[in-house]
Amino acid sequence: MKPVKVGLLGLGTVGTGVVRIVEGNQQDLNSQVGSPIVIEKIAVRSTDKVRSVEIDAAKLTIDPWEVIRDPEIDVIVEVMGGIDQTKEYILEALERGKHVVTANKDLMALHGSELLAKAQEKQCDVFYEASVAGGIPIIRTLIEGFSSDRIVKIMGIVNGTTNYILTKMSQEGASYEDVLKEAQDLGYAESDPTSDVEGLDAARKMAILGTLGFRTNVELDDVTVQGISSVTKEDITYARKLGYEMKLLGIATSSNEHITISVQPTMIKQNHPLASVNGVFNAVYVHGEAVGETMFYGAGAGEMPTATSIVADLVAVVKNLKLGVNGLKAIVPYKTKKLQSTDQVFYKNFILLHVDDKAGVLAQITQVFAEYDVSLASVVQQPNEHNPDAEIVIITHRASKANFDKVLQHFEQLDVIQRIKSVYRVEDI
Numbered sequence: 001m002k003p004v005k006v007g008l009l010g011l012g013t014v015g016t017g018v019v020r021i022v023e024g025n026q027q028d029l030n031s032q033v034g035s036p037i038v039i040e041k042i043a044v045r046s047t048d049k050v051r052s053v054e055i056d057a058a059k060l061t062i063d064p065w066e067v068i069r070d071p072e073i074d075v076i077v078e079v080m081g082g083i084d085q086t087k088e089y090i091l092e093a094l095e096r097g098k099h100v101v102t103a104n105k106d107l108m109a110l111h112g113s114e115l116l117a118k119a120q121e122k123q124c125d126v127f128y129e130a131s132v133a134g135g136i137p138i139i140r141t142l143i144e145g146f147s148s149d150r151i152v153k154i155m156g157i158v159n160g161t162t163n164y165i166l167t168k169m170s171q172e173g174a175s176y177e178d179v180l181k182e183a184q185d186l187g188y189a190e191s192d193p194t195s196d197v198e199g200l201d202a203a204r205k206m207a208i209l210g211t212l213g214f215r216t217n218v219e220l221d222d223v224t225v226q227g228i229s230s231v232t233k234e235d236i237t238y239a240r241k242l243g244y245e246m247k248l249l250g251i252a253t254s255s256n257e258h259i260t261i262s263v264q265p266t267m268i269k270q271n272h273p274l275a276s277v278n279g280v281f282n283a284v285y286v287h288g289e290a291v292g293e294t295m296f297y298g299a300g301a302g303e304m305p306t307a308t309s310i311v312a313d314l315v316a317v318v319k320n321l322k323l324g325v326n327g328l329k330a331i332v333p334y335k336t337k338k339l340q341s342t343d344q345v346f347y348k349n350f351i352l353l354h355v356d357d358k359a360g361v362l363a364q365i366t367q368v369f370a371e372y373d374v375s376l377a378s379v380v381q382q383p384n385e386h387n388p389d390a391e392i393v394i395i396t397h398r399a400s401k402a403n404f405d406k407v408l409q410h411f412e413q414l415d416v417i418q419r420i421k422s423v424y425r426v427e428d429i
């Protein structure tokens, strides 16, 4: 059988794993698709770099166009990252009738609909399983496994780097900076880790999951985003004392006409299955009207888990090639839903305040909550070990985001409050 020729853009963490799997599992892959899969050319930034896989130097190029324009190549595997220039490469590859497999959530969250439309026009596949939750086959699950159901809620720990950091801070008391460096060394973090720690990477993944799960176009701008860079060991200790774990959680909901979608550090009840997802592991909880609760778990980043998804997509492309059905599987969102307004978004909150240690302070604070109709589940006041202020730890009942934001604004003006130290969403379903 004629070999299927692959052009690889990138030979970093993920690209290296792709080479290992394609070469190491050749026989298995061949018997599934009926053809050898051959990596024909590889674009890298530097051809002089020492690589941890053996590569024929003649296959390397520093010019991605050389790979895209090679008429011998059937499938482009894009694992180099980047947005604008990379979009040009992929559009040109599709224009030339090449199928595309990518791990690039930045690109798919921002330009996925344009790329998928071009793919359909050219009867090509664009598969991107590796872009969300690394090794977990969540994209295929949402497209195929839940095609019969209406998804109402998706909650996800979808960034491996931040989950690794929070776990190490929580379980080993490690410092944020040290663990971030470790995550970078292990190949989990993005080339600019700001997008991991500030929540943007997770937001991009949630936009992709929301689009597929709710079959409506979820834009990146729809996602409210807060990262973990200001989470302290003290916050994590408080969370644990109260029976919660701190996780960077993506939460998306869908009703008949509206969606809500956000990413933020969240205190999740210790008995919720998402609370025990640790280290680089990711998990996506999907609630469907008919199926009820489901959850998918696995490594969210790293060389081999991510490469597993890439090569599975490659196998899917080749199977489609054999059947002559490429380009038919793109999900085109067909529903139009609006973002829910903040007066209709309800959840519980944790708030840690540093206040003057004198009579009447607590009364002033509870008065503000009452004014905006935010009722309180618990209030604990204690002296602060490090300075003369007192600490007040409050957990609210479910309140609208709009009202809770008004409480915070009011607190900024209140003289007895020295500092709003921390505020977190609380999930205890």
Ligand SMILES: NC(=O)C1=CN([C@@H]2O[C@H](COP(=O)(O)OP(=O)(O)OC[C@H]3O[C@@H](n4cnc5c(N)ncnc54)[C@H](OP(=O)(O)O)[C@@H]3O)[C@@H](O)[C@H]2O)C=CC1
Residues within 6 Å of the ligand: 009, 010, 011, 012, 013, 014, 015, 043, 044, 045, 046, 047, 049, 062, 063, 064, 078, 079, 080, 081, 082, 103, 104, 105, 130, 131, 134, 187, 188, 189, 190, 191, 300, 301, 302, 303, 306
């Ligand atoms: N790391 C992970 O766990 C995961 C990553 N992803 C996504 O996969 C993609 C790749 O990530 P990762 O492997 O970690 O990244 P790396 O930084 O490890 O690798 C990037 C590769 O692309 C090459 N490259 C970068 N820019 C260019 C360019 N302009 N021209 C030619 N080659 C270029 C680099 O060349 P050189 O080697 O010479 O520097 C390198 O081989 C990203 O989109 C990332 O978001 C998705 C899921 C998980």
Ligand SMILES: N[C@@H](CC=O)C(=O)O
Residues within 6 Å of the ligand: 131, 133, 134, 158, 159, 160, 161, 162, 188, 189, 190, 196, 201, 300, 301, 302
């Ligand atoms: N930087 C990302 C890599 C996978 O998408 C992460 O940490 O999850």
Ligand code: NA
Residues within 6 Å of the ligand: 129, 130, 131, 132, 133, 134, 135, 136, 137, 138, 139, 309
């Ligand atoms: Na995946």
